[in-house]
Amino acid sequence: GNSVTQMEGPVTLSEEAFLTINCTYTATGYPSLFWYVQYPGEGLQLLLKATKADDKGSNKGFEATYRKETTSFHLEKGSVQVSDSAVYFCALRLGQAGTALIFGKGTTLSVSS
Amino acid sequence: GAGVSQSPSNKVTEKGKDVELRCDPISGHTALYWYRQSLGQGLEFLIYFQGNSAPDKSGLPSDRFSAERTGGSVSTLTIQRTQQEDSAVYLCASSPTSGSLTGELFFGEGSRLTVL
Numbered sequence: 001g002n003s004v005t006q007m008e009g010p011v012t013l014s015e016e017a018f019l020t021i022n023c024t025y026t027a028t029g030y031p032s033l034f035w036y037v038q039y040p041g042e043g044l045q046l047l048l049k050a051t052k053a054d055d056k057g058s059n060k061g062f063e064a065t066y067r068k069e070t071t072s073f074h075l076e077k078g079s080v081q082v083s084d085s086a087v088y089f090c091a092l093r094l095g096q097a098g099t100a101l102i103f104g105k106g107t108t109l110s111v112s113s
Numbered sequence: 114g115a116g117v118s119q120s121p122s123n124k125v126t127e128k129g130k131d132v133e134l135r136c137d138p139i140s141g142h143t144a145l146y147w148y149r150q151s152l153g154q155g156l157e158f159l160i161y162f163q164g165n166s167a168p169d170k171s172g173l174p175s176d177r178f179s180a181e182r183t184g185g186s187v188s189t190l191t192i193q194r195t196q197q198e199d200s201a202v203y204l205c206a207s208s209p210t211s212g213s214l215t216g217e218l219f220f221g222e223g224s225r226l227t228v229l
Binding site: 036042043044045046049089091099100101102103104105106 | 155156161206221222223
């Protein structure tokens with residue numbers, strides 16, 4: 001079946017460290033890929049997306065590249081901040097805009113100063 | 114308001130009772146989704162409404178769970194005869210469809226259900 005696998009957390013980093021959160025997927029067909037973020041006390045919000053192979057999504061210093069050959073969409077940031085502390089969810093969607101997303105289990109990131 | 118609104122924000126109930134959770138999507142959004150967020154389980158898809166089409170109920174965990182969407186807007190998720198394993202945060206999201214290229218879902222802040 002279709003699924004998303006994320007690295008287990010929590011991930012604990014010092015401010016200005018490099019961040020990678022791994023995400024791999026299994027899907028029939030060619031999904032669109034997303035990263036959502038949930039800050040403490042807030043609802044999930046879209047961080048970035050990519051709709052086809054080799055696309056790079058980017059936002060707020062975060063990047064992820066759609067790698068069809070490795071079925072991956074790893075999230076990276078060169079220098080994390082305390083304000084990046086949150087839960088990050090990788091997700092995929094098959095089909096047209098409006099169909100349901102399939103989410104991974106989430107990875108908690110904690111950044112200390 | 115401009116965002117997805119959910120109520121109640123917190124609900125504590127006794128095992129065996131029925132509960133109703135409400136979602137008010139962003140005006141004009143034709144698609145509405147319910148997810149369940151449990152500790153260590155991530156986001157579990159429950160049900161999806163798209164316009165006037167029959168809903169996709171493939172994620173509902175048992176026949177104790179049901180949902181409806183009246184007038185293409187407000188949705189209610191009903192859990193009958195609640196069990197302790199139903200304790201979770203229930204998230205609602207909406208999205209526009211035709212004309213939308215992003216496929217972005219807009220989430221509410223969730224309804225936290227605790228079954229004692």
